[in-house]
Amino acid sequence: xxxxxxxxTNSNYDVAVIGGGPGGAALSTFLSRNGHRCIVFEQARYPxxxxxxxxxxxxxxxFERLGMLPQLRASDFPVKHSVRFVSPDGKxxxxxxxxxxxxxxxxxxxxxxxxxxxxxxxxxxxxSGVEVHEEASVEKVLFESGRAVGVQIASKNGVPxxxxxxxxxxxxxxxxxxxxxxxxxxSLPELRKATVWSYFRGGKRLPGxxxxxxxxxxIPGGGWFWYIPLPDDVVSxxxxxxxxxxxxxxxxxxxxxxxxxxxxxxxSERLATxxxxxxVRGSRxxxxxxxxxxxxxxxxxxxxxxxxxxxxxxxxFLALGSAELAAQCIDEALKSGDxxxxxxxxxxxxxxxxxxxxRRLIHAFYDPQFSFMEFTKRFPEQRRALxxxxxxxxxxxxxxxxxxxxxxxxxxxxxxxNLPKPSxxxxxxx
Ligand SMILES: Cc1cc2nc3c(=O)[nH]c(=O)nc-3n(C[C@H](O)[C@H](O)[C@H](O)COP(=O)(O)OP(=O)(O)OC[C@H]3O[C@@H](n4cnc5c(N)ncnc54)[C@H](O)[C@@H]3O)c2cc1C
Numbered sequence: 001x002x003x004x005x006x007x008x009t010n011s012n013y014d015v016a017v018i019g020g021g022p023g024g025a026a027l028s029t030f031l032s033r034n035g036h037r038c039i040v041f042e043q044a045r046y047p048x049x050x051x052x053x054x055x056x057x058x059x060x061x062x063f064e065r066l067g068m069l070p071q072l073r074a075s076d077f078p079v080k081h082s083v084r085f086v087s088p089d090g091k092x093x094x095x096x097x098x099x100x101x102x103x104x105x106x107x108x109x110x111x112x113x114x115x116x117x118x119x120x121x122x123x124x125x126x127x128s129g130v131e132v133h134e135e136a137s138v139e140k141v142l143f144e145s146g147r148a149v150g151v152q153i154a155s156k157n158g159v160p161x162x163x164x165x166x167x168x169x170x171x172x173x174x175x176x177x178x179x180x181x182x183x184x185x186x187s188l189p190e191l192r193k194a195t196v197w198s199y200f201r202g203g204k205r206l207p208g209x210x211x212x213x214x215x216x217x218x219i220p221g222g223g224w225f226w227y228i229p230l231p232d233d234v235v236s237x238x239x240x241x242x243x244x245x246x247x248x249x250x251x252x253x254x255x256x257x258x259x260x261x262x263x264x265x266x267x268s269e270r271l272a273t274x275x276x277x278x279x280v281r282g283s284r285x286x287x288x289x290x291x292x293x294x295x296x297x298x299x300x301x302x303x304x305x306x307x308x309x310x311x312x313x314x315x316x317f318l319a320l321g322s323a324e325l326a327a328q329c330i331d332e333a334l335k336s337g338d339x340x341x342x343x344x345x346x347x348x349x350x351x352x353x354x355x356x357x358x359r360r361l362i363h364a365f366y367d368p369q370f371s372f373m374e375f376t377k378r379f380p381e382q383r384r385a386l387x388x389x390x391x392x393x394x395x396x397x398x399x400x401x402x403x404x405x406x407x408x409x410x411x412x413x414x415x416x417x418n419l420p421k422p423s424x425x426x427x428x429x430x
Pocket of ligand 1: 018019020021022023024041042043044050051052053054055056136137138139171172173174175176177195238286301302303304310313314315316317319
């Protein structure tokens with residue numbers, strides 16, 4: 001294992017990655033295995049806290065290709081076989097079991113404690129030959145004639161270090177290092193949601209294979225709670241709703257959280273004998289996107305590209321999926337000696353198909369006129385595609401599905417079409 005405090009062993013790398021979360025760890029693992037010299041800078045010292053604990057089954061193939069399945073199988077992370085919805089009046093749907101569309105071992109996935117899961121992934125990157133530096137914060141990306149050529153790292157003694165690389169990957173999550181530096185990041189006006197969440201010990205678990213399910217408790221007005229069982233009898237419980245609703249009575253997250261958990265009778269019943277611990281965390285504005293997600297010598301992956309909404313637990317899948325697709329493009333670009341935006345950005349097309357299907361389904365979920373039951377009655381041939389979205393199998397052509405959706409809920413404006421104008425000119429050489 002690298003000593004986090006040691007300086008980079010070289011000043012020149014093939015790929016410099018900002019952020020050692022799941023996206024950065026996966027991308028660097030794939031590239032290192034293909035013989036590219038990769039360095040990852042992670043500002044935190046692991047293990048560190050992170051939200052985003054429920055995986056979708058379609059991550060299975062990515063874990064298999066990464067060689068991570070043995071670690072996951074050996075873990076005590078609860079196994080997730082299904083998802084269930086509980087309506088505002090407390091009626092629980094039948095569980096949706098992933099075996100309905102997936103055969104074999106890949107029909108299950110895991111609920112992960114992120115501090116430990118992210119360590120597993122970063123350790124796996126190290127074991128695959130990646131040079132990882134923790135407590136190393138990237139201050140900015142270095143550009144020459146509009147092309148990214150490396151990164152500047154903050155150092156403890158105040159003297160910044162520069163590391164050069166042929167390709168810079170922004171995997172910094174919602175910190176969006178490149179997005180902020182180039183003024184590309186903006187919030188999505190049509191997906192305004194806030195969230196507050198915390199943890200309980202001793203919340204009720206369902207019997208048998210349902211013990212690891214994600215339960216979604218819907219509340220009147222379009223909000224919802226997640227209920228995600230984690231190791232050590234811990235359950236993660238969080239609310240997502242309009243910011244005006246969550247913070248209607250005060251700006252205080254603790255008060256808002258207590259009030260809303262208390263109001264949701266079916267959820268309170270599960271938590272009747274549980275004890276809350278730790279702080280209430282939250283965010284007022286979840287959704288954002290960058291106007292541009294690659295350039296000459298650089299790409300963004302995972303949450304550094306965009307984050308829409310946690311409703312379908314797609315964040316980790318999109319982080320890992322974009323990491324794998326971007327790694328393939330970077331590999332080809334490095335081998336051809338062409339790291340232009342056009343070459344590096346070839347992964348965008350397939351990825352955006354997946355992002356768009358998920359986005360359309362998010363809009364449908366929050367449309368009070370839309371009903372999934374009605375949709376599957378009217379378009380029975382689309383049930384399979386709907387399930388594909390729920391398990392994360394979305395990086396493919398889903399136009400028949402999105403066309404059917406459009407007949408029951410108006411499609412949102414194309415992604416990026418109504419973004420606020422940048423406040424300052426975008427400086428590619430910034
Ligand atoms: C409320 C909520 C609930 C969610 N629930 C789910 C869920 O159930 N399932 C799911 O799949 N997803 C969920 N997500 C989304 C999920 O958390 C993210 O999609 C996922 O963590 C993205 O991974 P990443 O590797 O892109 O970024 P991250 O996991 O955020 O990793 C980025 C890393 O970059 C580091 N970093 C940042 N800035 C710098 C810098 N300047 N220099 C060096 N390092 C830096 C950070 O310390 C961090 O370790 C949820 C998100 C929210 C907000």
